[in-house]
Amino acid sequence: MNPLEGILETALYAEDLDKVEAFYAGVLGLQKITRAGNRHVFFRCGPGVLLIFNPEETMQPPEPGSLPVPPHGTKGSGHACFRISRQNIDAMAESLKAAGVAIESDFHWPNGGRSIYFRDPAGNSLECAEAIIWGLD
Amino acid sequence: MNPLEGILETALYAEDLDKVEAFYAGVLGLQKITRAGNRHVFFRCGPGVLLIFNPEETMQPPEPGSLPVPPHGTKGSGHACFRISRQNIDAMAESLKAAGVAIESDFHWPNGGRSIYFRDPAGNSLECAEAIIWGLD
Known part of the structure; x- marks a missing residue:
């Protein structure tokens, strides 16, 4: 049994967090967990969390005195896929x-x-798919 | 009830798939689902799937006759977090x-x-965390 039980956080990157917040909360209907200025906006999605980061801010090392979260950040179009049932597609x-x-x-x-x-x-490529595409139900 | 039941696929990007396959399968112990040349290597992780893509290939539009999977790809250090229990950290x-x-x-x-x-x-930033950090158990 692998101790990694699943993926808890999935990250995408966007520089305009106002636009992505309106999209993920308003159009996709995800529940917003928190927003930190222009650094990030986080959403609950089933048993996991979708993190949207502004890479301009997360590429910077953490400030002295803050939690030592390592820097990260990407440019380009990422990908994530949401699990949806056949009757809801x-x-x-x-x-x-x-x-x-x-x-x-x-x-x-x-x-x-x-x-x-x-x-x-x-510009991130999003997908809604039935879990059967991976042999999961 | 939001029809998006969870995140089915989480994607990271890497140009050297041999190295990442050895790491995710060998060091992290994830079960490999499939590998397609130097384009991608996919792993099962609990109720979801971790996709590692070579952006040099996935940024290209799909070839005529193949499934119309939209192009995507990033450069830089992405992030994903694995769910792990306290006793296994x-x-x-x-x-x-x-x-x-x-x-x-x-x-x-x-x-x-x-x-x-x-x-x-x-160079992707990986995390293993207890789900309690998100109020989940």
Whole structure:
């Protein structure tokens, strides 16, 4: 049994946190946990947490006296995929379109299971997929 | 109830997939799902999947005739955190040290719960943490 029980935090990066907060909270309906100025905004998502960081700030070493969280940060389009059940994918696709978010791809994988892809305001590639694409239910 | 039930896929990026495969499978002990040449290597982790992509390949649009997976890719140091129980953190830290992996930070958060931080061979900032840091158990 591996002691790593799952992924607790998934991170994406965006420089305009106002836009991403409006998107993840407003369009995707995720519950915001906290926001720290223009450094980060964090969301609860099922049994895990989605972290959105501004790399301009997180690439800096921690300030003296603060917790020693190591620096990190990326540029470019990251990727994350949300788990969704088959009966909810159509409604999610409609909800995205109604919010003006383009569906970039929508297909079934060879092993069964559907994925829809779209972008967050920072250009990250997001996906909603049935867990069956990984043999999970 | 939000239809997004959790995060199914978490992505990190690395250009040398041989090194990261040896690290994630060998040092962290994750179960490899698949490897596609120098494009990607995927691992199972609890109820989700950790995807490691070579951005040099995934930034390219999909080839004609292949599934329309949108391009993505980042440069820089990403972040992901693994869920681990309190009783397993010490053993994980020892295991990392024995493999020559430096523990970059090791501390307790103000709300309780311990995190250890280290780097994968591509420089991504990895963390093992108790879920209590997010009020989850």
